[in-house]
Amino acid sequence: MPEANFDNTTVGFIGAGMMGGALMKAVASRLGDTGVGGRLCFTDLSAQRCHAVAKDVGAIPLESNTDLVQRCGVIFLAIKPQQLAPVVRETAPHLQGKILVSIAAGVSIPAIRKLLGGIPVPVVRLMPNLPATVGEGMIALCVDSSDDASREAADTVSSLLSRAGRVERVEERLMDCVTAVSGSGPAYGFVFIEALADAAVSLGMPRSQAYVYAAQTLRGAAAMVLETGAHPAVLKDGVCSPGGTTIEAVKALEAGGFRAAIIAAAAAAARRSVELGEK
Numbered sequence: 001m002p003e004a005n006f007d008n009t010t011v012g013f014i015g016a017g018m019m020g021g022a023l024m025k026a027v028a029s030r031l032g033d034t035g036v037g038g039r040l041c042f043t044d045l046s047a048q049r050c051h052a053v054a055k056d057v058g059a060i061p062l063e064s065n066t067d068l069v070q071r072c073g074v075i076f077l078a079i080k081p082q083q084l085a086p087v088v089r090e091t092a093p094h095l096q097g098k099i100l101v102s103i104a105a106g107v108s109i110p111a112i113r114k115l116l117g118g119i120p121v122p123v124v125r126l127m128p129n130l131p132a133t134v135g136e137g138m139i140a141l142c143v144d145s146s147d148d149a150s151r152e153a154a155d156t157v158s159s160l161l162s163r164a165g166r167v168e169r170v171e172e173r174l175m176d177c178v179t180a181v182s183g184s185g186p187a188y189g190f191v192f193i194e195a196l197a198d199a200a201v202s203l204g205m206p207r208s209q210a211y212v213y214a215a216q217t218l219r220g221a222a223a224m225v226l227e228t229g230a231h232p233a234v235l236k237d238g239v240c241s242p243g244g245t246t247i248e249a250v251k252a253l254e255a256g257g258f259r260a261a262i263i264a265a266a267a268a269a270a271r272r273s274v275e276l277g278e279k
Contacts, residue, residue: 020078
């Protein structure tokens with residue numbers, strides 16, 4: 001299917017931190033490889049970050065959120081949950097006819113609509129993750145599926161973010177789960193990579209080489225799951241020869257509570273996502 005045409009689309013980001021900057025770079029790529037001109041704008045409290053993002057992405061820094069909302073048709077709120085309420089209230093009078101996209105963890109679409117005070121705006125809720133920085137993100141997206149305008153907005157946002165990684169629509173009830181698994185998940189992967197590299201160093205491998213071996217190994221394992229569609233247990237069994245080295249390693253992981261630790265970590269992240277939404 002051909003990519004959507006965004007020649008007349010204007011996009012704004014309120015917040016240009018690590019996640020906002022990663023998504024902005026993907027949007028810039030979709031808006032046009034020859035330069036985004038004045039069609040991509042952003043605001044951020046840090047003057048240093050504004051300068052760096054403007055230079056890196058080619059987006060235009062603006063001084064006020066109100067100015068950004070008035071100029072742009074799609075507005076990303078790339079801010080923390082505790083910053084959401086004042087920003088939405090500030091910009092709400094200018095949002096009619098726009099698309100509002102929130103990446104604030106734990107904050108539901110009904111909660112955002114309440115802040116909007118009845119202004120009819122399609123609201124798209126996202127949960128991206130850090131690998132979007134390198135075009136390998138896992139981005140969950142949800143909308144009010146009973147609203148035609150929101151469904152169309154979801155299609156627009158999905159296409160805008162297509163170069164950030166994989167974008168999939170989910171029911172909103174799953175967003176705390178998504179936050180715990182893919183939103184926080186890269187950190188679990190980084191800990192695993194660091195631990196595997198530490199093991200390599202303890203066995204005599206130079207540190208710089210150890211990180212490459214550990215990271216590429218996890219990357220390859222992930223690619224096999226996604227590309228073959230095989231159950232991870234089946235793929236694991238394919239590596240575990242009878243009486244071999246790998247089955248001994250798997251036994252040690254099980255004895256150390258590896259699975260239980262991962263499940264407990266994700267459950268803790270999900271609980272925190274709920275707490276943030278309630279605040």
